[in-house]
Amino acid sequence: MGIDIFKNLLNESSKIVVFTGAGISTESGIPDFRSPSGMWTKNQPIEFKDFLSSEDIRIEFWKRKFDIDATISNAKPNSGHNAISKLNKIGKVYKVITQNIDNLHQNSGILSDDVIELHGNTTYAKCLDCEKRYELDLIKRLFESTNKPPYCEECKGIIKTATISFGQPMPKNEMLRAEEATLSCDLFFAIGSSLQVYPAASFPIIAKNNGANLVILNREATDLDKYADLVIHNEIGQFLSENLALFN
Ligand code: NAD
Numbered sequence: 001m002g003i004d005i006f007k008n009l010l011n012e013s014s015k016i017v018v019f020t021g022a023g024i025s026t027e028s029g030i031p032d033f034r035s036p037s038g039m040w041t042k043n044q045p046i047e048f049k050d051f052l053s054s055e056d057i058r059i060e061f062w063k064r065k066f067d068i069d070a071t072i073s074n075a076k077p078n079s080g081h082n083a084i085s086k087l088n089k090i091g092k093v094y095k096v097i098t099q100n101i102d103n104l105h106q107n108s109g110i111l112s113d114d115v116i117e118l119h120g121n122t123t124y125a126k127c128l129d130c131e132k133r134y135e136l137d138l139i140k141r142l143f144e145s146t147n148k149p150p151y152c153e154e155c156k157g158i159i160k161t162a163t164i165s166f167g168q169p170m171p172k173n174e175m176l177r178a179e180e181a182t183l184s185c186d187l188f189f190a191i192g193s194s195l196q197v198y199p200a201a202s203f204p205i206i207a208k209n210n211g212a213n214l215v216i217l218n219r220e221a222t223d224l225d226k227y228a229d230l231v232i233h234n235e236i237g238q239f240l241s242e243n244l245a246l247f248n
């Protein structure tokens with residue numbers, strides 16, 4: 001039965017990589033993309049090339065950002081994040097590779113060094129040219145007083161949240177770190193991702209091809225279920241808090 005297989009796989013593993021998607025944060029109140037209540041049912045995502053080429057689109061980008069921001073900045077890690085954090089503390093979870101941009105793995109107590117953010121982080125902003133970091137409260141004040149998108153005070157470059165949009169190059173260092181972790185783990189555990197966004201979704205396949213076991217936890221089927229040693233259809237917080245607790 002599934003739970004026994006899950007517990008055996010976890011017991012046998014000493015170097016687990018957890019890979020998360022938006023599904024782990026829905027129980028913290030942040031909508032995912034593809035569920036019926038997800039963000040895409042409201043808005044099409046803004047592509048990087050459009051963000052770069054149009055000031056009107058950048059205004060729309062920042063409007064949407066500050067609309068969703070109250071939700072993201074008030075969100076707290078849930079029992080799923082916390083269960084993973086405990087396994088990281090006892091050394092069983094080596095790295096967390098996340099597609100999420102909400103900082104909730106770090107807020108659950110995992111060191112930043114152990115969290116690999118493939119799609120960046122939406123809790124701060126950066127100049128796209130010189131990479132100077134900007135805090136959001138300053139950007140919000142500027143945006144609300146001028147109704148113009150922000151530009152860098154150092155180099156006049158375009159400022160954007162430190163996230164990776166569709167069409168934007170993946171961050172080199174994070175991709176290398178994710179590859180290293182994927183190739184060195186003995187269990188790759190994908191949680192709450194529809195596994196449709198590439199190149200992020202290639203990591204479960206790389207792990208499997210390299211001999212690691214692959215476990216997928218998601219409430220609905222994913223495109224990569226056929227590669228998995230075990231697929232668990234369940235609610236993330238409930239499942240992880242019940243079934244990871246015995247390893248603490
Ligand atoms: P996705 O929306 O494509 O998939 C989420 C999956 O999680 C869905 O298959 C859904 O059925 C499942 N799910 C949702 N809540 C669940 C729960 N409580 N228990 C079990 N399963 C649950 O998200 P994705 O695969 O991460 O890809 C979308 C992109 O969206 C990512 O690139 C990410 O950067 C971005 N995103 C991030 C956040 C965030 O940071 N929290 C939120 C929305 C989107």
Ligand code: ZN
Nearest residue numbers: 127130152155
């Ligand atoms: Zn700059």
